[in-house]
Amino acid sequence: MAASIEQLLADIWEVEDPVDELKTLNTALLTAPLNSLKETAPGLRLGVIFSLLNTSDREQINLCVSILDRILQALEPVYIAQNFREELQRGLLHPDDSVKILALSQMCESLQKAARTAENPDAVTDFLNSPELLRLIIQCIGGEQLSVAKQAIKAISRIAETKAGLDAIFMGSYLQDLKNVMATDDIVRYRVYELIVEISNASPVSLGYCANSGFISQLITELTGDDILIRATCIETVTALAHSIHGRQYLAQQGVIDKISNMMIGAESDPFSSFYLPGLVKFFGNLAIVDSPQHICEHYPVFLEKVFEMGEGQDPTLNGVALDTLAILASSVEGKQVLQKTGQKFQNLLKKIGHVAKNAPTELRVRCLDAITSILSLPTDQQTDDLLGMTESWFSSLSSQPMELFRSISTQPFTELHCSALRVFAAIADQPWGQKFMINSPGFVEYILDRSVDHDKESKDAKYELVKALVNSNTIADIFGNQHYLRLRAYLREGPYYVRATASVALEGAE
Template identity: 25%
Template sequence: MIGAPIVSLLNDLPGLDNVSNEQREDGVDKLTSIKSALHVMKNNEIKRQLDKCPEKLNIILNYLLSPAATREEVDVCIDILSTCVEALDGNSLCLAFKGSLSSGLLSENDDVTLLCIKTISNILSRGTRESFTLFAEKEILSAIVGCIVRPLEVANKSAKVLIVMLTNHEMMTSANMWNFVANELSKFLQDDVIKIRIQELLVECCCQSEASFRAISSWEMFDEIIADSVSDDILVQLNTFMVLSSLASCEHGFEYLQQKNIFKKFSELLVNVDSHPFSNLLLPGLLKFFGGVCQHKPDQVLSQHPEFLTKLFTQMTLGDTLSLETVAFIARGANGKRILNSEKEKFISICLHLAGSLCHSTDTNQRVNGLLVAADLFHVEPDSSDNNEISSILKEWWMNLGLTWNYLLEQLHKPFEDVQIATHNLLANLLPYHDWVLQSFNNSAGFIEYLLGRQSAIGRGVCLSKYELVCRLSDSSKAREVLGDRVYVKLQAYRANGPYYAGVQDPQVAVERD
C-alpha cells in the first residue's frame, strides 16, 4: 500500500535520550525517509494513511521539542509536520497535536512556534465543533497570547489566530474564557510597543464582531485606549489615533466613539493645534484620523466637524501634501466627492490647483505623488460606476486638473517606473467609467497604439499596472462602445495573453477605426 511505511517508520523512531550514535543516525535516516515519502504523496493520500492514527504524528512533535534534537533533526521534523498540517483536517490535527501544542508555542525556535500557530489555525478553520475544545485549553490560550511579544512574524500570525478565536463569541462564552484572555493580555501592557499590538488586536476583533465588541469593550484595557488618545506622550497619542480610526470603520465602533465624545475632543484639539508644543506631529495625526473616518462616514464627520475641512484647505494653501492626500482619500467614496464638490470654488482653486502643480512638477517624487493623488480623486466605487452625477462632477474636476493625454503619454515614455505605474493607476481609475474622457483620448494621437502595444511596458511593475489598465478596459461596456469592436477584440487578446506576453511585435500597432 502506498505510504504504508510511514506509520511503521514513525513507530520505529528511536528516542533521543541515552542512545548510541548509530541509533541516532538511524533515527535521522528514518526521518529523512518519512520526509521523502511525504513529498511524493498527494494530500488526500497522506490524509488517508494518517487519519486512522493521527496521534502518531505527536511522535515527530515530541522529537522536535526534545532538548537533545540537533538542528538537522529539527529542520527535517518541521518539514514533515508542515506537510502533514496542510494535508489533515482539523479533527485529525487536534487529535495529533493537542497535547503538545502549548509546548511548541513556547519553543524558543520561531520556526517551531510558527508551525504550531499554523496547526492551530488549520484546526480552527477545518475542524468540526469537537475540535473547538481548544477554546477551553488554558495552556494553549496562554501560550498563543504570549506569542504577541515575540518577533513580528510570530506576533502577527498569533494575532490572526487570536482574532479567529475572539470573534467566535459563542465558543468563547461557552468556554468561559473572556476573563482569562483579558488577564493574560493584561500581563504585557507595560511595554508600549506590545501595548499597541494588543490594542490593534482588540480593535480588529471589535470591528469583525459586534458581539465580541460588547465583551471586549467592557475590559479595563479597552478603556485605556480612550485614555491614551489624550495622553501627554505624543507618540502614544498618535498610535492611538490610528487604532481609533480603525474602530470607527464599523457602525458600532463609530457609535461607541461618539458616545465617548472622541470626535468632539479631537475637533477641539484640531482647532487649537497651532498652540500645541508638538503641533508638527499632532496635526498630521489628527488629519489622518479624521481622513480615515471620513472614508466611511463623510457625511457625519464633515457636517458635524466643518473645522476639519477648513483646516485641510488652509494647509493645502501652504502646499501641504499630506492634507492633499487626505482630501484625495476622502474623495475615493461617492459621498466624499459630493461633499467636496459642495465646496467647489475652494476645491478647484486650492486642491485641484495643488494636485495639478504636483503632476507637472520637475521633481520625480512630487510628480508621482501628484499622479497618485489624482488616481484617488478619480477612483470610482463599483456601485457608482454608472452614476451620471458622479461622472459629471469628475468631468469638471478633470477639466480643472490640467492633464491631457499628450502629457500623460509623455510620462509613460519617461524612464521612471514609479511615474509610469502611477500614470497607469490614474488611467485605470478614469478611463473605464467615463465616456467623455474615452472620447477625448480616443481622438488623440498615439492613444490606441499605446494601449495595445507591448513594447511600451518594460519592468515587472509597469507590465502589471498596464495589464490592470487593459483588463479594466476590456471589462468596460463604455470602452467597447467608444473604442469600437476591433479595439475591444484586441484588448481581449492582450488580456488573454497575460501581462508579460511578448509575441511577434510589429514596429507599430495600427488599428483601423470603426
C-alpha cells in the same frame, strides 16, 4: 502511500542521524494528497517527530516542523486538542521561534475550525481545560519576535470566537495575565490593544466583554493624553476599532469621534501636531469609506479643512496623507459631490496636485497620480451631464495643458510613473470629454497603439486596460472615428503581450 509513510516513521526510530530519513518523509508527505492523509493521519505515531524537536540542529528542527505542520493539518480539531495538547504546550516553550509558530498556528487552525463548525463544539473546551496552555499563549504576545506575537494574537482571537473562550479570557485569571503581559513595555501594550480591538470587532457581545475589561477605556485615555508619540500610535488602533458598525457606534456613544474632531481643531496651535495629525485625518478618512462621506464632512467640517490645508502645504508627508484621503473621498460619487461643493477651493487644490504630479519625488508623484485617477474616475452608469462636466472641469484645473502633463509622465522610463499615468488616461477613457481630449492631442492614438514603448508586464497590462476602457465605451467610434476604433479593437483582440511576427530575409551576396 499510507503504508510507506508509516514505514518511514518507523525507520526514523532506528537511526542515530535521522536528517536523511526526515527529508524522505517530508517529501512523501508534501506529495501525498491531503484527503489521503486525513484517512491515515490519526493512526500515525508522531512521538518520534515531536521528540526530535529537542535539538539545536536547525535543519532537523525545520524538517520536523514541516512534517508536523502537514500531518496536523489533516487531523480534526478535537483529535489535536485531546492527543497533542501537551506537545503543543511544550512547543510554546521551545527556544526556536519556528516551533512556537508551529504550535500556535496549529492551535489557531484547530480553534478556527472548531469555532465555525458545529461538528467540533468540544475542541475549544478541550484547549481551555489546560490552564497553562492558554497562559503560555498569552505570554507569547510579549515575546521578542513579532511573528510569534502575531500568531499568539490570532490564536487568542480564535479562542474568543466562542462564549466559553470569552468567559475564560475576560472573566477569570487570564485577564490578569493579559494585564501583566501588557505591562512589559510600550510595544507589547499596543500588541494587547491590537488583540482587544480584533476581538471587539468580531461582534457586539465581544465588544461588551472588552469594554467591561477596561482595556478600551484605557486606550481612549492614552489617545487623548499629552504624550504626542503615544497619541500617534493609539489613533491607528482606534481607527481599526471603527472598522465594524458596532465599533463605530461605541466610539460615537463614548464621545470619542467628537474628541478626535476636537484634537484636529486643537492641532492648529500644537507645534508637534504633525506627529499625530495624519492619523487623525486617516481616522476620518476610514469613517468616510464605511459611512456617508457627506455625513462625515458635514458633521466634522474640520476634517475636510485639514485635508485641504495638508494638501496645500509644503510638507511632503502631509501632502501624501491628503492625497490618499482625497482618493478615498473621491472613490464614490457622493464623495465627489462633497468635494465639488467646496467650489474654487478644490479647483485651487487641483492646481497644486497637478504641480506635485509633475515636480515631486517619484513616490509622492505616484500617490498623486493614483489620487487623480480616483478623482477623475466615473462609472459609466453614473455619467450624468452634470457629473461629466464636473470631472472635465477638474481635469482642466490640473494644468494649463493636462494631456501634455500626463503624456510627458507616461513616456518616462520609470515603470511606476508610466503605469500610473496610463491609469489616469484609463480613468477618463470612457468619458466622452476624455476621448475628445485624446483625439485632439496630436499623436496620442499612435502612442496608445505603439507596443514598443511598453517593455514590462505591468506596463503592457496598464496599456491594455486603457485600450479596453476605450473600446468598451459607447461613444468611442463616433469620437475617434471608425479607422482608429477598428485598430483599437484589433489591439484588444490580440491581447496585452502580442508580438507581431517579422519576416527575416537572408541575402546572399555575389562577387
